[in-house]
Amino acid sequence: MRSITFRKVVNKIFEVFIFFFALTLIIPLILIIFMIVQKGISAINWEFLTSIKTPPYGSISGGILSNVVGTALLVAFATFISVPIGVLAGTYLAENEKGVTTFIIQQCIEILQGIPSIIFGLVSYIWLVRTTGKFSGISGSVALALMMLPVIVKSTEETVKMTPLILKEASFALGVPYYKTILRIVLPTAFSGILSGILLGIARIAGETAPLLFTAYGNNFFNVDMTKSIASLPHLIFNYATSPYPDSHTVAWGASLVLVATILILNIITKLAVKKWKT
Amino acid sequence: MENVIISVRDLNVYYGDKIAVKDVSVDFDKNKITAIMGPSGCGKTTLLRCINRIHEIDPTVKITGSINLYGEDLMEMYPIEVRKKIGMVFQRPNPFPTMSIYDNVIAGYKLNGIKMKRGDSDELVEYSLKQVNLWEEVKSDLHKRGTFLSGGQQQRLCIARALAMKPEAILMDEPTSALDPISTSKIEELLVELKDEVTIIIVTHNLGQAGRISDYTTFMYLGELIEFGLTEKVFTNPQNEKTERFLTGKFG
Numbered sequence: 001m002r003s004i005t006f007r008k009v010v011n012k013i014f015e016v017f018i019f020f021f022a023l024t025l026i027i028p029l030i031l032i033i034f035m036i037v038q039k040g041i042s043a044i045n046w047e048f049l050t051s052i053k054t055p056p057y058g059s060i061s062g063g064i065l066s067n068v069v070g071t072a073l074l075v076a077f078a079t080f081i082s083v084p085i086g087v088l089a090g091t092y093l094a095e096n097e098k099g100v101t102t103f104i105i106q107q108c109i110e111i112l113q114g115i116p117s118i119i120f121g122l123v124s125y126i127w128l129v130r131t132t133g134k135f136s137g138i139s140g141s142v143a144l145a146l147m148m149l150p151v152i153v154k155s156t157e158e159t160v161k162m163t164p165l166i167l168k169e170a171s172f173a174l175g176v177p178y179y180k181t182i183l184r185i186v187l188p189t190a191f192s193g194i195l196s197g198i199l200l201g202i203a204r205i206a207g208e209t210a211p212l213l214f215t216a217y218g219n220n221f222f223n224v225d226m227t228k229s230i231a232s233l234p235h236l237i238f239n240y241a242t243s244p245y246p247d248s249h250t251v252a253w254g255a256s257l258v259l260v261a262t263i264l265i266l267n268i269i270t271k272l273a274v275k276k277w278k279t
Numbered sequence: 280m281e282n283v284i285i286s287v288r289d290l291n292v293y294y295g296d297k298i299a300v301k302d303v304s305v306d307f308d309k310n311k312i313t314a315i316m317g318p319s320g321c322g323k324t325t326l327l328r329c330i331n332r333i334h335e336i337d338p339t340v341k342i343t344g345s346i347n348l349y350g351e352d353l354m355e356m357y358p359i360e361v362r363k364k365i366g367m368v369f370q371r372p373n374p375f376p377t378m379s380i381y382d383n384v385i386a387g388y389k390l391n392g393i394k395m396k397r398g399d400s401d402e403l404v405e406y407s408l409k410q411v412n413l414w415e416e417v418k419s420d421l422h423k424r425g426t427f428l429s430g431g432q433q434q435r436l437c438i439a440r441a442l443a444m445k446p447e448a449i450l451m452d453e454p455t456s457a458l459d460p461i462s463t464s465k466i467e468e469l470l471v472e473l474k475d476e477v478t479i480i481i482v483t484h485n486l487g488q489a490g491r492i493s494d495y496t497t498f499m500y501l502g503e504l505i506e507f508g509l510t511e512k513v514f515t516n517p518q519n520e521k522t523e524r525f526l527t528g529k530f531g
Contacts, residue, residue, distance in 0.1 A: 166373040170437070172333055173367035174387035174444060175359040184390055188377040 036257050043254025052222045060247045064255050066222040070137070070231040071259075074216055075206055077141035077226060082148040083198055089149075090156025090194075091182060097161070113150040120146045121211035129215060137226035140216025144208060148201035155197025159190035192274045199270040203263045209234035233259045284309040284448060284478050285330060285365075290344035292325050292334070292502075299325045301502040303344075307448070307495075312470060312479045314493035314510065316486065318530065322502040323482045327450050330480065331365040332358045348447065363387070366441030366449040371457045372433035374425035374440070381421040383436055384408060387444040407443040410476075411435040411469055431462025435469065448478040456484060467492050486526065490514050498522045 051063035089105070096102050120143040128139035163186050171181040187194070205211075212218075217229035218239070224230075233255050240252035285307040292300035300322040307313050315323040328334040329342055335358060346353045353361050374383045384404045388395055395403070404421070408414040413435045417428070425436055434454060441449050451470075455463040470479055470492050483489050489496055489510065496513040498506040498521075506513055506522045517523040524530055 164373070166369055166371055167375060169333060169336065169367075169369060170373045170375065170440075171386075171390060172336060173331060173362055173369075174390060174440070175362035176387070176390040177359060180390055180392075185375060185377075189375075191377070 033260065036253060036260055039250070040253035040255075040257030043250045044257060048254055049258070053220065060245075060251055064233070064236060064251075064258065066219070066231045067233045067236045067255065068258065069222070069224060070216070070219070071206065071233045073224060073226060073230065074137055074140050074144060074212070074232055075202055077138065078144035078148055078205060079198065079202060081141060081145040082152055082201065086149050086152030086197075086201075087156050087187070087194060090153040091160050091187070093153065093157040094160035095182070109150045109153055112146070116210075117143075117147060117208050118210035118213070120144075121213055121215055124211065125214045134227075135215060135217035135229035137216050137228065137230035140212045140230065140232070141226070143211035143215050144205040147205050147208065147211065151201040151204060152194075152197050155200070156190070156194050159193025159197075160186060162193070163189045192276075196270045196274045199266055199273070203266045203270075206263055206266070207234055207259055209238050213238075282308045282310075284349065285480075286347045287326070287330070288345045288347070290326070290329065290346065291342065292322070292329060293341045294337075295339050299502055300329075303499075303502075303504045305497060305504060305507055307478060307480055309478050310474055310476075311494040312474050312481060312492055313495040313497060314489035315480065315482045315497045315499060316484075316489050316525070317499035317505075318525065319484075320501075321499040323497075323499050324452055326499070327452055327480065327482050330448075330450055331362050331367055333362070333367065359391075363391075363444055364447045366444055366446035368434070368437050368441055368449060368451045368454045370453045372430055372437050374428075374433050374436050376424065376426050378425065379422045380417050380425045380428075380436060383425045384439050384443050386440055403443055407439040408436075410442055410473065411439045412465070413439060429462070431458050431465060434458060434462070434466060438466075438469070438473075442473070442477065446477060448480060449473075451479060451481040453482055453484060455488065463488075498525065500525070 048063040049068070050065055052066045053062040053064070093102050093105060123146070124139045124143035128142060129135055132139075167185055167189060168181055171185045172178075176184075212232055212235055216232055216235070218235045219229045219231045237252045237255050237259070240248040240255070243249070283306045287303055287305050287307075290300055290303045291298065303322075303326060315327065317323045325334065325340075330346060330353070332353065334340045334342070348356075348361070348364060374380075375386055378386060381404050382389060384407050385395070385400050387393075388400070388403075405414060405418075408417065413432060416432060417436075420427075425433060428436060434457075438449070438454075455466050458466070467488060470481070473479065474494075481489075481493065493510045495508065496506075496510040497504060498513065498517075498519070500521050506517060506519045508518075513522065514526065517526060
């Protein structure tokens with residue numbers, strides 16, 4: 001057997017080692033945020049946030065309002081579609097833990113989660129853009145909703161499973177039917193978990209570009225009609241960042257900053273919401 | 280036997296292939312406290328859970344035999360009706376964490392969609408909380424969540440929730456086993472006060488508790504009903520050797 005001192009030293013080295021790797025994890029994040037702030041902050045001003053771009057396409061005058069509104073609409077519609085489906089499906093999975101159907105659905109969700117985002121865009125393109133003959137905000141929202149679904153289903157399943165059985169029993173013992181026990185007791189009790197799942201889902205899709213490329217498509221004019229093509233933040237970043245002019249790049253950085261800040265704030269709200277609802 | 284409220288006849292309960300309750304027949308008297316005792320795994324909780332049909336939550340449970348409430352077969356009634364007439368209090372206090380104390384008391388009405396006038400529900404909440412001696416302690420916090428209460432208070436709140444439904448009987452599954460001695464004795468006093476209004480069937484591990492509060496005692500062992508009678512008699516002069524050994528602490 002080696003000496004105690006040797007083992008202590010090895011322990012120390014190991015501890016330092018894992019600490020170092022944990023630390024390297026946050027370096028990329030800090031660098032990314034630093035870079036975005038550094039390059040994007042000069043673009044941000046009141047006009048940038050509250051006015052719209054004037055044609056021609058790719059012009060650097062005007063602001064990103066139509067893109068901000070467009071992204072908000074796309075995300076809101078996607079949430080509207082995926083939340084009812086995701087929450088109810090997640091409830092089913094939690095309530096029927098052992099069934100074959102549950103197993104199959106769980107596997108499908110795993111696969112759904114692994115599908116590249118551009119595929120969702122393609123699918124929505126075939127379902128909605130080809131059949132209606134035009135690009136639309138709705139088709140973009142459908143693609144985003146498909147991406148959100150696994151996150152919402154999984155978080156709902158987890159939190160509903162964690163709801164104590166004794167609460168369900170208490171409800172049944174009062175003669176409350178099954179559907180009301182789920183809707184009025186189980187889901188409200190699991191609310192914080194479900195809410196954090198929804199917010200994480202939103203954070204995941206808010207920055208997606210690929211599913212929107214051939215669905216929502218982008219729009220140079222201010223538009224809030226979801227049946228027409230609609231502008232979005234990630235799309236704007238994509239277009240301006242690939243343009244050869246440095247001024248366009250600044251616009252892209254500014255829009256990136258807005259997007260990242262929004263997602264960051266959303267994440268913080270999620271954490272706070274979960275804390276508040278747990279007590 | 281006109282005082283009988285619930286009568287169980289030839290009840291067998293199976294979990295899959297395993298039998299948990301064997302050929303149990305027993306009558307429960309109105310406005311009395313009947314204690315069901317026995318060592319762990321003797322089927323006492325299972326028997327209790329059949330009486331308001333909450334055993335049906337677990338689809339692997341199968342039962343044969345009959346349970347009647349005032350001569351009416353419980354198995355023919357809607358489970359929802361059964362559970363409105365026969366309330367239940369559980370081992371661990373389980374007030375609904377998303378509801379206020381006030382809403383917890385009238386949860387049975389709210390969740391079943393029974394409309395009440397504001398005045399009526401105020402009255403019912405006050406009456407029910409007074410019944411469980413909780414009114415004075417919580418009357419200024421009625422609209423706060425019930426989860427900040429102590430364990431004993433939470434359990435009394437759960438009893439108030441069951442009482443508010445005006446049930447014929449209340450089933451209690453070791454209602455004090457998760458509580459400290461002071462809360463336990465408060466609940467025991469309460470049960471004795473309550474029996475004028477409601478029939479109580481209580482499963483308990485605690486021999487002293489059964490002796491202190493119950494009028495009748497049932498002793499179960501390995502799923503069978505070994506002895507049933509007036510508590511005094513069962514405790515002082517048990518007919519069955521197994522009962523005697525259980526009461527004297529030789530097993531259980």
